[in-house]
Amino acid sequence: MSVDVAGLGDIASISGPTLRQRMRANRGLLVIMTLVLVLTTLVALAQSQQKAGFLDPDATDKSGSRALATLLRAQGVTVIRETTAAGVAADLRTSPDATLLIAPTGPVSDSMLAAVRDERVGHTVLIEPDPFVAQEFAPWAESGRRSGSTDEVAPGCAFAVATRAGALLPVGTTYTATRAGILSCWNGSVLDSGTVLDSGGGVTVVGLSPAFTNSELASSGYASMTMGVLGRSSTLVWWLPSIADPLQVAPGEEQPSIQDLVPSWVGWALLQVVIAMLLVIWWRGRRLGRVVVEPLPVVVRATESVEGRARLYRRGRARGRAADALRISTLARLQTRLSLPRTADVATVVAAVATRTGRTDTDIAALLSPGSDPTDDVGLTRLANALDALENEVRHP
Amino acid sequence: MVVTGRAALLALLLTAPVALVARSWGAVLLVDAVLLALLGADASLAGSPRALTFARTGDHTTRLGEEAVVTLTVRNIGRRRVHGILRDAWAPTAGVAITRHALDVEPERLVRVSSVLRPVRRGERRPDLVTVRSLGPLRLAGRQASHAVPWAVRVLPGFPSRKHLPSRLARLRELDGRVALMVRGQGSEFDSLREYVLGDDVRSIDWRATARASDVMVRTWRPERDRRVLIVLDTSRTSAARVGDGTRLDASMDASFLLGALAGKAGDRVDLLAFDRAVRADVRRPGATELLPQMSRALSDVEPLLVEADAHAMVAAIDARVRQHALVVLLTALEPSALREGLLPYLPGLAARHTVVLASVRDQRLEELAAMRGDAPAVYDAASAAQAIATRDRMTALVTRAGIEVIDATPDEIAPKLADRYLALKAAGRL
Numbered sequence: 001m002s003v004d005v006a007g008l009g010d011i012a013s014i015s016g017p018t019l020r021q022r023m024r025a026n027r028g029l030l031v032i033m034t035l036v037l038v039l040t041t042l043v044a045l046a047q048s049q050q051k052a053g054f055l056d057p058d059a060t061d062k063s064g065s066r067a068l069a070t071l072l073r074a075q076g077v078t079v080i081r082e083t084t085a086a087g088v089a090a091d092l093r094t095s096p097d098a099t100l101l102i103a104p105t106g107p108v109s110d111s112m113l114a115a116v117r118d119e120r121v122g123h124t125v126l127i128e129p130d131p132f133v134a135q136e137f138a139p140w141a142e143s144g145r146r147s148g149s150t151d152e153v154a155p156g157c158a159f160a161v162a163t164r165a166g167a168l169l170p171v172g173t174t175y176t177a178t179r180a181g182i183l184s185c186w187n188g189s190v191l192d193s194g195t196v197l198d199s200g201g202g203v204t205v206v207g208l209s210p211a212f213t214n215s216e217l218a219s220s221g222y223a224s225m226t227m228g229v230l231g232r233s234s235t236l237v238w239w240l241p242s243i244a245d246p247l248q249v250a251p252g253e254e255q256p257s258i259q260d261l262v263p264s265w266v267g268w269a270l271l272q273v274v275i276a277m278l279l280v281i282w283w284r285g286r287r288l289g290r291v292v293v294e295p296l297p298v299v300v301r302a303t304e305s306v307e308g309r310a311r312l313y314r315r316g317r318a319r320g321r322a323a324d325a326l327r328i329s330t331l332a333r334l335q336t337r338l339s340l341p342r343t344a345d346v347a348t349v350v351a352a353v354a355t356r357t358g359r360t361d362t363d364i365a366a367l368l369s370p371g372s373d374p375t376d377d378v379g380l381t382r383l384a385n386a387l388d389a390l391e392n393e394v395r396h397p
Numbered sequence: 398m399v400v401t402g403r404a405a406l407l408a409l410l411l412t413a414p415v416a417l418v419a420r421s422w423g424a425v426l427l428v429d430a431v432l433l434a435l436l437g438a439d440a441s442l443a444g445s446p447r448a449l450t451f452a453r454t455g456d457h458t459t460r461l462g463e464e465a466v467v468t469l470t471v472r473n474i475g476r477r478r479v480h481g482i483l484r485d486a487w488a489p490t491a492g493v494a495i496t497r498h499a500l501d502v503e504p505e506r507l508v509r510v511s512s513v514l515r516p517v518r519r520g521e522r523r524p525d526l527v528t529v530r531s532l533g534p535l536r537l538a539g540r541q542a543s544h545a546v547p548w549a550v551r552v553l554p555g556f557p558s559r560k561h562l563p564s565r566l567a568r569l570r571e572l573d574g575r576v577a578l579m580v581r582g583q584g585s586e587f588d589s590l591r592e593y594v595l596g597d598d599v600r601s602i603d604w605r606a607t608a609r610a611s612d613v614m615v616r617t618w619r620p621e622r623d624r625r626v627l628i629v630l631d632t633s634r635t636s637a638a639r640v641g642d643g644t645r646l647d648a649s650m651d652a653s654f655l656l657g658a659l660a661g662k663a664g665d666r667v668d669l670l671a672f673d674r675a676v677r678a679d680v681r682r683p684g685a686t687e688l689l690p691q692m693s694r695a696l697s698d699v700e701p702l703l704v705e706a707d708a709h710a711m712v713a714a715i716d717a718r719v720r721q722h723a724l725v726v727l728l729t730a731l732e733p734s735a736l737r738e739g740l741l742p743y744l745p746g747l748a749a750r751h752t753v754v755l756a757s758v759r760d761q762r763l764e765e766l767a768a769m770r771g772d773a774p775a776v777y778d779a780a781s782a783a784q785a786i787a788t789r790d791r792m793t794a795l796v797t798r799a800g801i802e803v804i805d806a807t808p809d810e811i812a813p814k815l816a817d818r819y820l821a822l823k824a825a826g827r828l
Contacts, residue, residue, distance in 0.1 A: 264420060265416040265417065265420060266416075268415050268416050268419065268420050268425060269412050269415065269416035271415070271425055272408065272409075272411055272412040272415040272416070272425065272428075272429075273409065273412055275408055275429055276405055276406075276408035276409040276411075276412065277405075279400055279404050279405040279408045280402075280405040282399075282400050282404075282405075283399075283400050283401060283402055283404065283405050286399045286541070288482060288484045288497070288528050288530055288541070289484045289486050289525070289526050289527075289528030289543050290486075290525070290526060290543070292486050292487070292488055292489065292525040294488040294489055294490060296490070296518075297518075297637075297644075297700035297701060298637050298700075298701060298702075298703055299637060299638075299639050299644055299701075300634070300637045300638050300639065300703075301638070301639050302638035302639055302640050302645070302760040302762065302763075303760060303762045303763060303766060303782075305785075306763065306766060306778075306781050306782050306785045307766075307778060307781070309781040309784075309785075310766075310774070310777040310778040310780065310781035310782075311774075311777070313777045313780065313781060314773065314774060314777045321780070322776065322777055322780035322781075323780070325780040325781070325783045325784040325787070326776075326779065326780050326783055328783070328784075328787055329767065329783035329784075329786065329787055332787065332790070377773035377776075378773075380773065380776050380777075380780075381770070381771075381772065381773055381776050384770055384776045384779060384780075385770060388770065
């Protein structure tokens with residue numbers, strides 16, 4: 001549509017491409033983007049099958065414990081992985097003599113302990129327990145220092161598992177027993193209550209958390225020690241306390257949310273700032289007219305092929321060819337300089353150069369005649385410089 | 398509808414009352430509804446950017462390196478004042494430094510906006526759309542529309558070798574006999590008889606005329622006039638090579654302008670042909686004064702193409718244009734592969750019918766590469782360049798043997814060298 005008003009040009013309305021046209025024009029791009037999306041989803045799904053997590057009996061990464069769990073299952077132990085206190089309690093109810101492992105993967109709250117406390121347990125294993133857990137299950141174990149010994153240590157106690165495992169590297173936390181009768185092995189890396197306790201089953205405190213991981217299980221005497229500690233009964237409840245446990249907060253109580261912590265006006269202010277930002281987007285997003293495109297003529301660098309061939313020579317180590325090219329060009333220039341015909345052969349040029357410069361024939365022939373090709377790049381550079389020097393001598397004898 | 402930074406700033410300033418006083422959904426909604434209404438009202442009060450008419454006036458042609466001014470006349474045919482920004486968009490190589498102009502035009506008034514073009518490329522430069530953003534009285538929001546206002550500025554190729562023209566014209570006048578230096582051999586065409594003055598060559602005395610007249614008469618000679626000169630520009634892939642500041646084709650055009658201007662002044666008839674696989678530009682029998690403008694115009698939008706030249710068709714086109722003996726100047730490249738597959742087989746035949754000059758723009762970088770020393774990559778470069786130079790020299794020898802004059806010169810030198818060769822051929826009477 002165009003209207004001519006007062007003889008002053010046209011008003012022509014301009015319309016851009018429609019969404020449909022744009023989709024059609026970018027069909028290839030859309031297909032590629034969809035493919036990439038599908039592929040990344042597939043890869044992510046495949047990776048999510050491989051679990052990772054510290055001391056997790058299903059995790060196959062370095063800090064996981066899949067290896068140990070598999071070994072235990074091969075020995076006929078049923079390993080049950082639990083992440084909630086309620087689940088642990090249910091498991092212990094069904095198999096009262098089970099061994100309970102508490103891993104240091106998250107905080108254990110009062111209400112979680114309360115859920116587990118009343119169940120009967122065959123044996124309890126604590127791996128580097130936090131003070132709260134230690135207070136509950138092993139008040140007689142006092143946390144010591146981190147042990148970083150690089151020498152293997154003998155068990156030095158009467159604990160049957162320890163004597164079977166023999167000497168091992170004590171990496172982790174050491175504990176001190178504050179009650180008589182507790183077996184302290186490997187300088188306090190493992191404490192075992194033995195039969196001293198009156199209530200329920202025994203408790204073992206293990207400070208060697210690396211011993212349970214996939215990467216370290218095979219080293220030192222760790223496999224023997226961990227299997228001995230965990231394989232005492234036919235069922236093992238493997239508890240990985242988690243921050244997401246619903247029992248982290250006691251029932252009936254509610255955690256303060258972030259909304260309760262910030263003043264009420266912040267939300268409204270944020271809302272208004274977001275609206276202002278939307279206006280900024282609107283303001284900056286609208287172009288003053290479309291982008292101007294322009295087809296440009298083709299320009300090729302003239303020496304492109306020459307430089308390409310040079311790189312090809314270099315990669316192919318074609319020093320012979322390169323040397324020949326340099327010699328031939330020097331020969332051509334010498335012929336002109338010495339007023340020799342273009343058809344003059346190398347011997348003639350050599351003789352003429354010899355009389356001009358006073359150098360020996362053999363010396364010049366070695367430079368100019370083909371055959372003695374340089375064996376390395378340094379030799380080629382030297383040849384180029386020697387040819388230059390010779391030409392200079394001819395020019396200024 | 399468009400909004401300005403002021404609108405966003407206003408929305409941001411409203412944060413304080415919203416946070417301190419309002420603090421409810423209804424209040425926020427009310428505040429922002431008022432803001433939006435304000436924006437809408439401001440936009441609707443802005444003068445309509447569609448109710449404008451445009452016309453352009455100004456330069457239609459310019460030469461590369463010079464300026465052109467194109468003026469856009471804006472007329473407001475709406476009822477409201479249009480106040481805002483106008484963008485007169487041109488292609489980037491048109492070299493328009495300022496494309497955005499403040500616009501303020503009352504109803505039924507005219508405003509002129511000038512764009513200064515400093516083109517960086519020859520050919521036809523066209524403007525893109527004219528976009529007007531008209532803002533409301535509060536400058537919070539406005540409306541925007543684009544208009545197509547066609548125009549074209551033809552950018553003629555540069556003629557940097559123009560500086561060589563006066564000296565070459567002086568040489569031409571010496572040849573032409575306008576300067577008292579009449580020696581036989583300066584031309585072969587008989588001009589006139591005149592009285593002998595001291596210093597004239599005794600060999601040019603015309604004895605028969607002397608016998609008839611009472612004085613000793615000498616013959617004067619002048620160079621031939623009305624000879625045909627055909628300049629052929631090769632626009633195939635070898636002309637796309639960047640040599641110095643421009644492409645090989647740019648330097649070739651410059652050389653053809655100098656030769657054309659010179660030959661035109663010498664009274665020869667100059668034709669021009671740009672060819673790769675088909676005719677790209679064709680100038681036939683221009684008038685003496687129209688020669689340079691026509692050549693510039695024809696070559697202004699000729700660009701190199703990445704195709705191999707069709708030598709057979711090129712020679713056929715040459716033969717169709719010049720039937721009698723002529724000076725054929727081939728502005729191409731001494732590129733061994735392109736020449737051997739292309740023109741080389743046709744050159745002897747062409748040289749038998751015409752006087753042929755093959756002019757090629759040389760790349761100095763090749764010589765620089767050949768002189769490189771230092772580390773291994775440099776020496777490999779030098780070896781490769783030396784080989785390229787050797788093949789080029791062999792090619793030159795081969796072409797020369799076919800009876801063709803070869804000029805191989807750098808972009809700065811090719812134009813004067815070609816002009817000198819033309820003068821030498823003219824002096825020798827070989828045209």
